Amino acid sequence: MAKQKQDEGQAPKLTINDIARMAGVSKKTVSRVINRSPLLNRETRDRVETIIRDTGYVPNPQARALALGRNFLIGLVYDNPNVQMILSMQKGILEALHGTEFELVIRPVDRGSNLVMEDIRSFVTRQRLFGVVILPPMSENDALARMLDEEGCRYVRMGSAVLDDPEHMVASNDREAVADAVRHLIAQGHRRIGLIAGPHGFRSAQERREGFELALKEAGISLPRSLVADGQYTFESGLSASESLLDLSPRPTAIFASNDEMAAGVLYAARLRGIAVPEELSIIGFDDTPVTTRVWPPLTTVRWPIVAMGRAAALKLIGTAIGEDAEVNEPSMFSSTLIRRGSVAPPATS
Amino acid sequence: MAKQKQDEGQAPKLTINDIARMAGVSKKTVSRVINRSPLLNRETRDRVETIIRDTGYVPNPQARALALGRNFLIGLVYDNPNVQMILSMQKGILEALHGTEFELVIRPVDRGSNLVMEDIRSFVTRQRLFGVVILPPMSENDALARMLDEEGCRYVRMGSAVLDDPEHMVASNDREAVADAVRHLIAQGHRRIGLIAGPHGFRSAQERREGFELALKEAGISLPRSLVADGQYTFESGLSASESLLDLSPRPTAIFASNDEMAAGVLYAARLRGIAVPEELSIIGFDDTPVTTRVWPPLTTVRWPIVAMGRAAALKLIGTAIGEDAEVNEPSMFSSTLIRRGSVAPPATS
DNA sequence: CCGCTTCATGACACCGGTGTCCAATGGGGC
DNA sequence: GCCCCATTGGACACCGGTGTCATGAAGCGG
Structure with a gap:
């Protein structure tokens, strides 16, 4: 079989034994070179390294995975309505992984299913993943974090709240970001x-709501129940x-939607009713997805550095794993920025 | 180490040896059961299968990968401007992989770099991928296909043209789909x-352009060079x-944009100039991305079954690999549908 | 100059599966 | 009752790395 393969023209893959033979050392020594063991003579190391470089030898990841009981794979677990976020997150993670020996394996799950936990468990244990990144809202599941701890699988949870566990978390401060956005509306009059x-059970939804309430409270503005409508983070919702809000009399002069998709829905509803934006209604969204610049007027929104967070x-x-010396001091908390576009103006003076 | 781990509370992972011991057979026999070897006594098989089921044993993928010289990983290689497409494709692929032992590893590449080929080669050989799916425009690279053949790596290329190699291709017939869309415009008057x-060098761009020209030709309509503008598949482009087209006098009464992002750009430009859509200008896009329903008016577009294709x-x-008996007869060619929304109307009778 | 420690390296088993090849077993034909 | 063959199961090596421990050489103090 092996010989046949060679005959077929594939590059005859080099193994650690070949390198060892060429360098006149044992395979263990080659292994030491690869793994940067400090117990090596400088000359030996240099000699082996030269041969490795010249031959273009790359250790077989499967064999390493077997011997180490751990793979060089990072998993991305998500169950998320936000398409843009998944892709941006992938982008960020892949940027960090680029040039390393790690690969990214993606795994969508069904949060609703009662098999989620087992599903993820088998995912991380079967493949012996090095670690996983978990996107919201799955990331808010503490039982999941405990399970991963048990399984000895590293993890980072993406979130949208003040951190309680910086080591395993990367988060944005949604509450303050929304408060800023609403302050902007208030400043306009x-x-x-x-x-x-946003939907119940989403931490981000709760944080954004609290930020909204915080800004109003600061300004001494009361918030009647009628000015709050529930959405599902989707355009349709x-x-x-927004219909219940736009039916109100007097009608609100501004609406903050907890994400851009819903903000686009508000804009659409306004157009259906002939309400001019921003003259008669100001709108602010959240996420800074591309849709904000495709619609008219372009939407003012809150941008969070999602790629950087990934x-x-x-x-x-x-x-x-990679930089023993290079201290890993990635920030755990990221802040967001209000992006001013065309969907906010002072209220009509009536 | 191993013992320590057990102390830490992890499930003590079962190996093929454990199963063999419990069943009172050799590990090779268990291996035969797992791999459905036909040379087994019925009773033995049943006994071993029962034990496997009861204990929840799962073979270690790394060990199999090492022994077989092949991994159960599918790679997705892309270099693509179309975010929506990547995600839909991932969705389709993951649907097919769900419940199998395969996982999806994603790999964006830089088509411009002269290292792409080596990059992809090392990706598939290092990880010993079972196979890769290649998205356009990378998929149009024949040298890449040859290289994968050489490396003995299975592959499927996603495309947008009539097929020349159905075994390694899944494609949509963009030319005919666009011709249909343009016929619709012509039928409206x-x-x-x-x-x-679309950008030069993209097969899809060329196919769509040919479909456009085909429909005009059928109707005996000439196409002055001035009515064609080059875009890059982006909103901004x-x-x-569209500006050069909208400056024309007489102005075109309809514009076909080779994808939705650019169609959204046309709509935006029309609004900036106060041109009413669809009354004064009809627009058709391609892809049926969500943006088509977020803007006003919602865009008429061409939908291709991207998830199904994935x-x-x-x-x-x-x-x-999975169904020896279940014949794999997936279609290789998919056709698209014109989705009529609000951006097309008969031209103003002037 | 000797014995001890320290450093550098190698032999060997092992990770958890799979392929090869041979042995044992049982049944059928004569 | 004997022999041959087909069927079934096991021993063993191997995939390509890593961990453990032993060994030999060099360094050092007394």
């Missing part, structure tokens, strides 16, 4: 501001949730 | 129809490309 909240998460995971 | 083409691609790859 708005007093009747509606909220389209934003569209329908990169940080990956570096936190692999940091201990 | 449009005669001056502009085209925003669509926005700026699923088909994955099944083509793994089909031979």
Whole structure:
């Protein structure tokens, strides 16, 4: 079989034994070179390293995985409505992994299923993953974190709240970011501001809501229950949730939607009713997804550094593995920025 | 070490030896059961299978990978401007992989770099990938296909043209789909129809352009060079490309943009100039991405079954591995549908 | 100059599966 | 009752790395 393969023209893959033979040392010594063992004579190391470089030898990852009981694979676990976020996160993680021996394995799961936990467990144990990055809202599941601890699998949770566990977390401060956005509305003169909240059970939804309430409270503005509508982070839910707000009399002069998709829904609803944005209604979204610049007017929104957060998460995971000396001091908390576009104006003076 | 780990509370992982001992057979026999060898006594097989089920034993993928010289990993290679497409493709592939022992490893590459080929080669050989799915425009690279053949790595190329190699391809017929869309415009009475083409070097761009030209030719409509503008498949390029078309006098009454992002750009440009859509200008896009329903008016577009195509691609790859009997007869060619929304109307009768 | 420690290296078993090849077993034909 | 063959199961080596421990050489103090 092996010989046949060679005949077929594949590069005859080099093994550690070949290198050892060429260098006139034992395979263990080659292994030491590869793993940067400090117990090596300088000359021997240099000689072996030269041969490795010249031959282009790369250790077989499967064999290493077997011997070490651990793979050089990072898993990305998500169950998420936000397509843009998944892709940006992938981008960030892949940036960090680029040039290392790590690969990214992706794994969508069904949060609703009662098999999620077993599903993820078998994912990390079967493949002997080096570590996993968990996206919200799965990341808010503490039982999952405990399970991963038990299994001895490293993990980083992405979140949207003040950190309680910086070592295993990368988060953005959604509450403060939303408060800033709403302060901006208030500074423009708005007093009747509606909220389209995110789904129950999402930490980000709760944080954003609290930020909203915080800003109003600071300004001494009361928040009647009628100015709050529930959404599901989807365009359609934003569209329908905004109807109850736009039916109000007096109508709110501004609406904060807990994400851009829902903000786009508000904008769409406004157009259906002939309400001019931003003249008669100001809108602010959250996420800074591309849709904000495709619609008219472009939406004012809150941008969080999602790619950078993905990169940080990956570096936190692999940091201990690659740079022994290079201290891994990735920030755990990221702050967001209000991006001012065309969907906010002072309220009509009526 | 191993004992320590056990002390830490991890499930003491079962190996094939444990199963063999419990069943009172040799590990090779267990291996035969796992691999469905036909040379086994029925009773023995049943006994071993029962034990495997009861204990929940799962073979170590790393050990199998080492012994077999092949991993149960599918790679996804892309270098693509279309975010939506990547995610939908991932979705389709993951659907097909769900419940199998395969995992999906993703790998963005830089088409521009002269290291792409080596990059991909090391990706598939190092990890000993079972196979790869290649997204356009990388998939149009024949040298890449040859290289994968050489390396003995299975592959499926995603494309947008009539097939020349159904075994290694999954494609949509973009030319005919665009021709249909343009026929729709012509049927509405449009005669001056502009085209925003995709970037040079993209097969899909060329196919779509040919479909556009085909429909005009059928109707006996000539296509002056001025009615064609070059785009890059991005919103911004669509926005700026449409300017030259909208400056024309007489202005085109309809524009086909080679993808939705650029169509959104056309819509945005129209709004900036106060051109009413669809009354004064009809627009059709391609891809049926979410943005088409977020903007106003919602965009008429061409939908291609991208998730189904991803699923088909994955099944083509793994089909031979899982169902020996279940014939793998995934279709290789998919057709698209015109989705009529609000951005097309008959031209103003002037 | 000797014995001890320290450093550098190698022999060997092992990770958990799979392929090869041979032995044992049982049944059928004569 | 004997022999041959087909069927079934096991011993063993191997995939390509890593961990453990032993060994030999060099360094050092007394």
